[in-house]
Amino acid sequence: MQKNFLLYLLILCQNLYFSQSIKGFRIPDSLDNKSFEQLERPFEKNLYNNKAKAEIYANTVLSKGKKNKNDEKIANGYLMLHRLANDKSALLYLDSMIAVSKKMQNSDYLANGNMYKGNYYYAKGEYSKALASNLAAINYAKKNSKTYYILNFNIGLLKLELKEYQQSIQLFLNYKQYLERNNAERSLDYVSCIYALAYTYSQANDIDSSNKYVELGLKKSYEMNDGECQANLFLVSGINAYKRKKYGSALKILRKASKLIKDNSYNPQNLAISEYYIGKILYDNNDDSFLNTLQTVDSIIIETKNVTSELRDAYPILIDHYKKIGDKEKQLLYIEHLLSVDSILNKNNNFLTAEINKKYDTPLLLKEKEILISDLSSKNYTLFWILGIGGIIIICLFYLYDKNRRKVKAYQSKADLLTKSSIYPDITEITDLPFKENLDFQKEKSKATLSDYKLRQLSLQLEEFEIENRFLDKKVNLDILSKEFNTNRAYLSKSVNELKGQNFSQYLNELRIRYIVNELKTDKSLQKLTIAAIADKAGYNNAESFTNAFKKMTDTLPSYFIKALQENSN
Template sequence: MFRFYPIVFVFIFQNLFFSQSIQGFHIPDSLKEKNYDQLQKAYNKVFRINNNLAELYANTILLKGKKEKNNELIYDGYYKIAHTRGLNSTNGHPYADTLLTITHNVNTKDYPAKAYIIKGILYNYDWKYAEALDQYIEAQKLSKNKNSDQYYYIKKLIGILKTATDENKEALPLFLEYYNYQKEKLNTNDKDIKSYIGSIFSVANCYNKDKQYKNALTYIEIGLKECNKYKDYTHYPYFISGIGIANYYLKNYKKASESHLKAEKSFIENNDYGNLAITYYFLGKTNYDTHHEKEAVQYFIKADSVLAFSKEFYPITRDGYEILIDFYKKTGDKENQLKYIDKLFFADSIINNSKQYLSKEIYKKYDTPILLEKKEELIADLNKKNYVLYWCLGIGFLLISSLTYFYIKSRKRIKQYQKQAELLLVKSKESPAILPLSDNEADKENASKERSKNIIPDDKLQDIRLKLELFESNKNFLQKNITVNSLAKEFETNRDYLSKSVNELKEMNFSQYLNGLRIGYIIEELNNNEKMRKYTIAAIADEIGYNNSESFSNAFRKITGTLPSYYIKLLQAS
């Protein structure tokens, strides 16, 4: 009887739980008549191949579940959205957290264990291995003697954690156990082709990591045959990449290069930047070992660019920077030599300071003292060249003087922004409420004058008050292209009533009200969501409904007295 209440609670307060899930999402016409089985098949077909499309199917499943009040669809929708967003390096944690909340008191074959599983998977994608392991252990307790599929799947997930910390020999038995379990299921009505093929890849990948390359190729061949047999190509590009890696180490360079070039296309199409960077690294190594140095350098530069764009780093790519340093030393390009020394310093700082990169075999050609000495020599040499340039700049004294004036003025503005960012951080920690608007007296006076002119029937005012409350609680203000006209139409009122009601109820005009909601929301998100702080300003602007970064920055500055870049920098440093 007690289990009934959480389910009722979910339906009564479903907007509180689901508001962040599919904001602004509408089921495309082509999917409206599809049933769950059809959507599931469509999702399985593109998962890990085109994760943007997979997320579309996941959102459709969730929205259909909400409309039909079908808990199983709701749970599955949240699970799938969290997973696809995690694979796309976007934030899947809110969806996993919601799934944990709504299944906490559920007792089915799959839940709540499956909620802990997806939370662990997301932690693994974030390289938080200890946290991931905690989630897997909790899921294993819940699934033992209850769901064999989950129980063995968790063994595979723990194996993945072990390979991440280079415990490959310990991981291999877990992967083989999972593979044998999935293989036995092929003879039953409960066979799971996707999981079966995935288990083959796990074994092959572990053999590659353990330097048993011929065994890896044996399992890759099995995996490719099964992909073609069952028409399931989810893991296909990863098998191809595995062929490239194994053949590189076996010195079959032609085969290695062909495989990596083939895998590259799939990784680009699916925005899989981590595997794309590793692919470019191996193409660089293949060309370097076959004495195609210029081509190798271009691939190492590509690998670095992808890693910089994705803000990720993989220890295996480290010696690519050493090759770049040697190349630019040989060509006499001291600027690029210094650039990649700094990159190598950065790589080593991550390896040395992050638990995610515990590796037993990272060999360093350049140790830190040598790098420091070489860096100082390069800087000194570059400074000598610049000395001649300083004499030439003497004729531009008047220009420099004027630039200095603007520089000082700019520094004052920067200090003011920094000070305002510090005040904002203190204020936002004390109260997460929507921040007040600018202290501009003209704004206040204009708003006061507008309120004094407002004569709105009380019943209209109360109706709009309720609709504004729903507008805020559902976070509909994050949608793009909201105007007073569009919102008035949605509220089934006229523009004049809505504008005057906002003046009366919020003591500000509509533009100030909308910007206040958005800026208040993003400040709270930035405070609580470390991953959001890594977004570009343009990406954040798009996330909260602005058409460009300039309009977002201007609104942020007017409300807070600082710019979003200064506030994010302060959060990252705190």
């Protein structure tokens, strides 16, 4: 339908004008010393208002580029001239630009050159060449660049010809989101994209979505004072009203759209569409003026050689009308036109179906397949490592569990053995409890280095210390005890080593642990206390130091020993 309009608004929103050739052109003296920037800026300024002046700037850029052997500026000059041309010279300028771009090996210029070439062919209805050029451009375009999104938008237009509405909509939405991310909502490109969405939703019979974009597009076009976009959006609005069988409103809106298009020489194909729907409404209401509108549609198609599937439907109506009134010549004429239209549509559709599938959809699917395979491989690799690490963790946990189980079993065994040993009320006689050998309370004397008298005296004092259970005093230490025994710290320490076969700390811990073991065996009420309370009774400041000493002396823990005592008692 509105193919040409979409392209006019796309890609730098080029206007098509007649252009003179650079042949015989002489740079004006006033521009001879101007920089390229000073030439390109006024070109853009005059492009839509004064094509003659813009053409001088374009030719000057091209001439100075050739003179300075600046390939980039030569390519720019050809592109500028292309934007001013609407005849075959437009294509020649693009071919020249692409040739220079290949020489430069500049992918950006090659992408843009082929993109413009695709737009030229699309406007002429040569879809096979349009597709080829757009696909060539995609090969050069940088992913996620503006050119990349525009090219995919153009593919969406071609898919629209095949009535692949959902795929077209997705490509148009991608471009819309790109423009919004780049704050380009007040550009002609954005309005063009909104128009494409409005029309495609209408063709897909999603009228609510279509009208939403019509409303947005009209708002933007009024802000930008763009009459052509307004005319085309009115056209979509009229089609939507027709589809909802609001024929009065549809006729009014469509006639407004047709007048705007005619008065301003806008896109003739959209005029054909507008006149077609007007003709349909008149025909359905038995208004003979439908004939003039449908004949207008035919004349536009014959002149432009550009047709859509909906415009084709004008011909059966014309053929049927002339058949009814017996005008065989006109009937034959429109049959021939219908056959010509079908030939164009079949050729375009068959080609597009095959080529888009082969050169656009299939590569995309293959690329998606590669991404999925890569993603799955990555996930499998990650899963392999997760399983491997998980396996190691499980093995480690199992090892720790087994080690802990063995340790618990050992604690239980030692605790059980400790409960079965004899109970002695006198701490000095407790010599056969199952304590660790290296800490066994044996009074093997090392070679004496102290006087026998003093040693015997200290031995009696230590015996008294043990009988009176003074080792349960939390404050007792080597310094305090040496003062009580009227000796010095070093002398007492050496005496304990010789008399008890261990240092003072070991001696003190053994006394306390032997005492509390005996107490736990004989006093069931003590078994009901907390470990901290039991530690306090054994002369320890905290449960941790008590537990550590108990474990070191017995190879089990207080909790296991108490549990074993309770089980044996039961």
